[in-house]
Amino acid sequence: MTLEEKRALEALQERNDDNIMFDGFNGDDDFGSSVLDGSESVNISHAGGELHELTRQLISDFWKGNSQTRGHRADYRTRRDRTRRRTEAFDQQMSALTRAYLDWNLANGGSDGRGFFSQYRDTCGTFGTMVDANAGSIIINVVDVFYAERLPLTILSTDSFIASALVRQGVVPCSPISPSTGVTMQALNFYHIARQRNPHFSIQAYVKTLCDLQGVQFHPYLSRQFSIALDVYLQILSNVKSLVHEAIGRSNSNWRLMHACPACTYTLKDEDTLKFRLLYTMDGNDSLKRVLKKVVRDDSEYLDDDNDIPLPRSAELPSTQSVGGDRYLTRDYVNSFAGDSSVDMLSVDDKENPCAGRWNNMKDEKTRRMWGVFDESGIFMAVCRHGFSLVIADMVQSGEQSKYPLAVVSKLLEVFGKDLGGGYDIGCRFKTTLNRSVLGQSARELNHTSLVGAFHGHAHKRLCQLDHLTTYVKGLGLEDLEGCERTFSKSNALASSVRYSSIFHRRQAIANYFQHTDDFEVYANLSTFLYNNYKQALCILHDGQSTLPQLMRELGITNDSVFENWLVEERAYLMSLNQEPKHETLQMEYWQKLVNMTASKKDLDVASAPWSISTPSSASFGSRDIATTIRIETARRHAIENYEKDLKVVQELEVKLGVTRRWTPDDIEWKDAGRLVANRKFQRALDSLEGLVVARIFELSKMNRAGTGYKLRKHIGRALQARSAAIRTALDRYNTAARALSPPRPSLSWDEVVEYAFLSDFDLLRDARQDVSQHAWATPTGRLAMDTYYKMQRAREEVQRLNIEVKRMVTYLRDEDLYLRECDKQLRTIHPALAYQVSVHRNIYARFTEHHFRRLVSMGKLHGFTGSLSPGVSSEESPGASGSAPAVCIPARLLVPVVPVVTENVEDGIADLDDEEGAEVDGEEQSRILEDILQVTFDV
Numbered sequence: 035m036t037l038e039e040k041r042a043l044e045a046l047q048e049r050n051d052d053n054i055m056f057d058g059f060n061g062d063d064d065f066g067s068s069v070l071d072g073s074e075s076v077n078i079s080h081a082g083g084e085l086h087e088l089t090r091q092l093i094s095d096f097w098k099g100n101s102q103t104r105g106h107r108a109d110y111r112t113r114r115d116r117t118r119r120r121t122e123a124f125d126q127q128m129s130a131l132t133r134a135y136l137d138w139n140l141a142n143g144g145s146d147g148r149g150f151f152s153q154y155r156d157t158c159g160t161f162g163t164m165v166d167a168n169a170g171s172i173i174i175n176v177v178d179v180f181y182a183e184r185l186p187l188t189i190l191s192t193d194s195f196i197a198s199a200l201v202r203q204g205v206v207p208c209s210p211i212s213p214s215t216g217v218t219m220q221a222l223n224f225y226h227i228a229r230q231r232n233p234h235f236s237i238q239a240y241v242k243t244l245c246d247l248q249g250v251q252f253h254p255y256l257s258r259q260f261s262i263a264l265d266v267y268l269q270i271l272s273n274v275k276s277l278v279h280e281a282i283g284r285s286n287s288n289w290r291l292m293h294a295c296p297a298c299t300y301t302l303k304d305e306d307t308l309k310f311r312l313l314y315t316m317d318g319n320d321s322l323k324r325v326l327k328k329v330v331r332d333d334s335e336y337l338d339d340d341n342d343i344p345l346p347r348s349a350e351l352p353s354t355q356s357v358g359g360d361r362y363l364t365r366d367y368v369n370s371f372a373g374d375s376s377v378d379m380l381s382v383d384d385k386e387n388p389c390a391g392r393w394n395n396m397k398d399e400k401t402r403r404m405w406g407v408f409d410e411s412g413i414f415m416a417v418c419r420h421g422f423s424l425v426i427a428d429m430v431q432s433g434e435q436s437k438y439p440l441a442v443v444s445k446l447l448e449v450f451g452k453d454l455g456g457g458y459d460i461g462c463r464f465k466t467t468l469n470r471s472v473l474g475q476s477a478r479e480l481n482h483t484s485l486v487g488a489f490h491g492h493a494h495k496r497l498c499q500l501d502h503l504t505t506y507v508k509g510l511g512l513e514d515l516e517g518c519e520r521t522f523s524k525s526n527a528l529a530s531s532v533r534y535s536s537i538f539h540r541r542q543a544i545a546n547y548f549q550h551t552d553d554f555e556v557y558a559n560l561s562t563f564l565y566n567n568y569k570q571a572l573c574i575l576h577d578g579q580s581t582l583p584q585l586m587r588e589l590g591i592t593n594d595s596v597f598e599n600w601l602v603e604e605r606a607y608l609m610s611l612n613q614e615p616k617h618e619t620l621q622m623e624y625w626q627k628l629v630n631m632t633a634s635k636k637d638l639d640v641a642s643a644p645w646s647i648s649t650p651s652s653a654s655f656g657s658r659d660i661a662t663t664i665r666i667e668t669a670r671r672h673a674i675e676n677y678e679k680d681l682k683v684v685q686e687l688e689v690k691l692g693v694t695r696r697w698t699p700d701d702i703e704w705k706d707a708g709r710l711v712a713n714r715k716f717q718r719a720l721d722s723l724e725g726l727v728v729a730r731i732f733e734l735s736k737m738n739r740a741g742t743g744y745k746l747r748k749h750i751g752r753a754l755q756a757r758s759a760a761i762r763t764a765l766d767r768y769n770t771a772a773r774a775l776s777p778p779r780p781s782l783s784w785d786e787v788v789e790y791a792f793l794s795d796f797d798l799l800r801d802a803r804q805d806v807s808q809h810a811w812a813t814p815t816g817r818l819a820m821d822t823y824y825k826m827q828r829a830r831e832e833v834q835r836l837n838i839e840v841k842r843m844v845t846y847l848r849d850e851d852l853y854l855r856e857c858d859k860q861l862r863t864i865h866p867a868l869a870y871q872v873s874v875h876r877n878i879y880a881r882f883t884e885h886h887f888r889r890l891v892s893m894g895k896l897h898g899f900t901g902s903l904s905p906g907v908s909s910e911e912s913p914g915a916s917g918s919a920p921a922v923c924i925p926a927r928l929l930v931p932v933v934p935v936v937t938e939n940v941e942d943g944i945a946d947l948d949d950e951e952g953a954e955v956d957g958e959e960q961s962r963i964l965e966d967i968l969q970v971t972f973d974v
Contacts, residue, residue, distance in 0.1 A: 121355060123210035124266055130198035130932040131266065132273040136867035138204050138219070143870055150178045150204055150218040154185065172196060175215040176205055177260075179224055180247055187216075194932045206267050208259040217263040225264065230550035233527040233543070237261050255947035265355070268542065272358055278871050280925040282857045283914030288449050291360050294552075295422040296846040297560060297839040299450075300916070302906040305838050309509025312450050313419040315457035315487060316442050317518035318434040320412035321526040324540045325533055357541040361548065363427040363441055371437040371444065371471070410540065414438035416446065416456070417517045420563055421556040423548040428541075436467050443482065444473055452480040457515025459490035462498045488514035497608040500601060505824045511832030512571055524551070558882045560843065561889035568836050572898040574829040578822050585819035589810060597823040600811035607809070622714065624687040625707035628697060631680035634673065641666075641673040716771040716779065723764040723782075837901035844890060845905040847883055849916035851876070856920040865924055 193199035207213030465484035772779035854876035861869035908917025
C-alpha cells in the first residue's frame with residue numbers, strides 16, 4: 035500500500051462512527067513495514083524539517099490506527115490525572131509504609147525462607163501480631179511467585195492506612211486507597227534482584243512467568259499492577275536506606291561519593307604521598323538512550339529554536355517521583371557549564387594540541403539527527419580505577435558536549451580536592467578546554483591532571499603520546515584509564531529495558547543497576563583486582579630485570595637515565611616537524627607558481643602558433659571561417675590572461691623571497707624546492723593512509739567487543755570491506771609519493787599497514803629533512819629498550835600504590851565491620867527494627883570479607899611482595915567514618931507520629947490499567963518503527 039492510498043483509506047475510516055471497532059487495522063504498520071522492506075522510499079535530508087515531519091506523521095498515523103482498533107482515543111489528561119493522584123496518595127503514606135516495612139522485616143527476617151502463604155497459614159493470618167479487638171480486615175488478591183489467592187488480611191486499629199496494614203503483613207498494594215490486589219515482598223524482591231543480574235528481564239516477562247507458573251492467563255493490566263507495586267517497594271527500600279545512613283551518622287549529601295571505594299578513599303595516617311590522590315576515568319555512552327514520547331495535536335506543536343521546525347510536544351506523564359542519592363548529577367547542575375560550549379573544545383589549534391582535528395567526540399551532527407526520537411541520548415559517567423561508579427550525568431538531546439566532563443570534574447574537585455588524575459579518551463584536548471573554562475583556575479590550584487586512556491592513547495599522534503600516554507606519565511602505575519569501557523560493556527545490557535521507559539524509571543533502573551554492581555560485583559572483585567595488579571607488576575619487573583640489561587648492552591648504554599633524555603630528544607624532534615618553516619613554505623609556493631607559469635607559457639605559445647593560408651580559390655568568407663578565427667583568437671586571449679596572472683604571482687613571491695634572478699630547472703634552488711614539494715605530497719599521502727588505518731583499528735575493536743550485536747557486526751564488516759579498498763588506494767598513493775622522494779623512501783606493503791596496532795609508528799615516517807635512523811631511540815632495539823624501561827618504572831609505581839591500597843583495604847575491613855556491629859548493638863535497645871536494617875546493611879559487604887582475606891593472604895605470599903597486611907589507623911575521624919566512635923541516633927522522621935490524611939480516591943479499574951499498559955506498548959512499537967527507519971537513513 036502506498037502512502038497516498040493509506041491516507042485515502044484513513045480518510046474513509048475517519049468518516050465512520052467512533053463506536054465502530056476497526057478490527058486489525060494499524061495505520062502505521064503498512065507504511066513502516068514498506069519502508070523497512072524497501073518497497074516504499076522515504077526522503078530524509080535531515081534539513082528543512084523532513085525528519086520532524088516524518089516523525090509527526092508516523093506518530094499521528096500510529097495513534098489513529100491503534101485508537102480505532104480499541105474503539106476510542108487515549109485520553110492523556112485522564113491518564114495524567116490518575117497517575118498523579120496515585121503517586122501523590124502513595125507519597126502521603128510513604129512514612130507509614132516505611133515504618134510498616136521495618137516492622138515486617140524485623141518480624142520475618144528469620145523466616146527460614148518460608149513464603150508468604152506458609153507464614154500466613156502457620157500464624158492463622160496474624161503474622162505474629164497481638165490480638166486487637168478493634169481490628170478489621172480486607173479481602174484482596176495476594177500474588178506470590180508460585181501461588182496467588184484471595185485472602186482476608188488484618189487491619190489493626192494502630193494502622194494508619196490500609197496500604198500500611200498490608201505492608202506490615204508483607205504485601206505491597208497496587209492501589210493506595212482501596213486496593214484489590216497486592217504483591218508479596220518476596221515476589222517483588224525476587225524480580226528486583228533478578229533484574230540487576232539480568233537487565234534484559236522485563237516486568238512483562240516476569241509477570242508472564244508468574245502466570246505460567248500459576249496456570250492462569252496473562253492480561254496486560256497485570257503488568258501495570260506489578261509495576262505500580264514495584265515502584266512503591268523500591269521507594270520503601272530507598273527510604274529505609276536513607277534512615278539507616280542517618281541513624282549511623284552517614285547522612286551527608288556527598289557521603290557515598292566521598293567513600294565510594296575503600297582502596298581509593300579510605301586514607302590512613304602516616305601513609306606515603308602519591309602523585310595522584312585518586313585516579314578516575316570518564317566517558318560518554320549512547321547505548322542508554324530513551325525515546326521521547328510525543329503526542330500529536332494541532333495545538334501541541336512548538337517551533338524548534340534553531341530551525342523553526344514544528345515539533346510535537348512530549349507526552350511524558352508528569353511525576354513527583356525522583357531518584358535520591360548523589361550518584362546522579364542534576365540537569366541544572368550540568369547545564370550550568372553549558373557556557374563553556376563544545377565549540378571551545380573543537381577550536382583548539384595545533385600549537386596547543388597536536389591531536390587537534392583528529393577526535394570528533396564533541397561533535398554531535400549525527401546525534402542531532404536523533405533529536406526527533408530521543409530525549410536522553412546516553413549517559414556520561416566517571417568511575418574510579420577499581421571500577422566503582424562515582425557520578426553519572428544524562429546526555430540530553432545532544433552528543434558528548436564539553437559541559438558533561440566539566441560537570442563531572444567540578445563535582446569531583448568539590449568532593450575530593452587536590453591531586454586528581456582523570457582519564458578521558460580525548461583528555462589531551464579536554465585539558466585545554468578545562469583550562470579555558472570557569473573551572474580552569476580551580477583545576478590549576480588543585481593540581482588536576484587530564485590524562486588519556488591506554489587504548490585510545492595509542493591512536494593519538496606520537497607528540498601527544500609523549501605527554502599523555504599512560505606509559506610515560508609519572509605516578510600513574512599500570513592503570514590503563516579504560517575503566518569506562520569495561521563498565522559500559524556490562525551496562526549496555528540495560529539498553530532494551532530503558533529505551534522506552536519514563537524519565538523516572540530510566541534513572542531508577544540505571545541508579546539501581548550501578549548501586550547493585552558496586553555492591554555485589556566491583557566490591558566483591560576488589561581484592562582480586564589488587565592481587566592481579568600486584569602479580570602483573572612483579573612479572574613486569576622480573577622480566578625487565580633480565581631483558582633491559584641485555585638490550586642496553588646491544589645499544590652500548592651503561593646508564594638507564596639515557597632513556598629520559600631520549601624522550602626529550604624525540605619530543606624536540608617531532609615538534610620540529612610539527613610545522614613547515616615559513617621560508618620553505620614560500621619556496622615551495624614559488625616553485626609551484628614557476629611550474630604553473632611555465633605551463634601557461636607553453637599554452638600561450640601553442641595558442642599563438644596556429645595560422646592558416648587562404649587563396650582566392652579556397653577562401654569562402656563564410657560562417658565556418660569566421661567561427662574558426664573567433665575560436666583561435668579566444669583561446670589565445672585566454673592563454674595570455676592565464677600567463678599574465680601566473681607571472682604576476684611569481685613576481686610578488688620573488689619580492690618576498692628576495693630572488694634577484696628567476697629560477698630555472700637547472701638551478702640548485704629549483705631542485706631543492708622540488709624535493710620539498712614532493713615531501714609535502716608524501717606527508718599528505720601519509721596523513722590519508724593514517725586516517726584510514728585509525729578508523730580500521732577502532733572498527734575492529736568495536737567488532738570484537740563484547741555486547742556488539744549481530745546486525746552491528748555485519749554493518750561494521752561491510753564498512754571494513756569498503757575501508758580496506760580505500761586503504762589499498764591510499765597505500766598506492768603513499769608508495770608513489772615515497773618513490774618520488776630523493777632519496778626514495780621505502781615502500782610499505784599491505785601486510786605491514788593492516789598489522790599496525792600503534793599509530794605512533796606513522797609519525798616516525800614523517801621526516802624528510804634528516805635521516806631519523808641516525809637516532810638511537812628510533813631503532814627497533816632502542817624503542818624496545820625504552821618501552822621496557824618505562825614499563826618497569828610504571829610497575830614500580832604500581833607496587834607503591836598497591837602497598838598503600840592493600841593496607842587501606844585491610845584497615846577498612848576491620849574498621850567497617852566493628853563500626854557497624856557497634857551501631858547495631860546500640861540501636862538494638864532503642865529501635866530493634868532499625869538495628870536489624872543495620873545488620874542487613876552490614877551483610878552486603880560482610881559476605882565478601884572471607885574472600886577478601888584469602889586473596890590478601892595469597893598476595894602476601896607473592897615473591898617480591900613488599901607491602902604490609904597489618905591494619906593501620908584511619909585518617910578520618912569525623913562522625914560516621916568507619917574509624918570513628920559510633921554514636922547512633924533515631925532519625926527524626928521515625929519520632930514524628932504518622933497522622934492519617936484524607937486522600938482523594940484513586941480507582942484503578944482493570945480497563946484503566948489495560949489502557950495504560952496498552953498505551954505503553956503502542957508507544958514502544960511506534961518508537962521502534964521510527965528508530966528502524968532512522969537507522970536505515972544512517973546506514974545510507
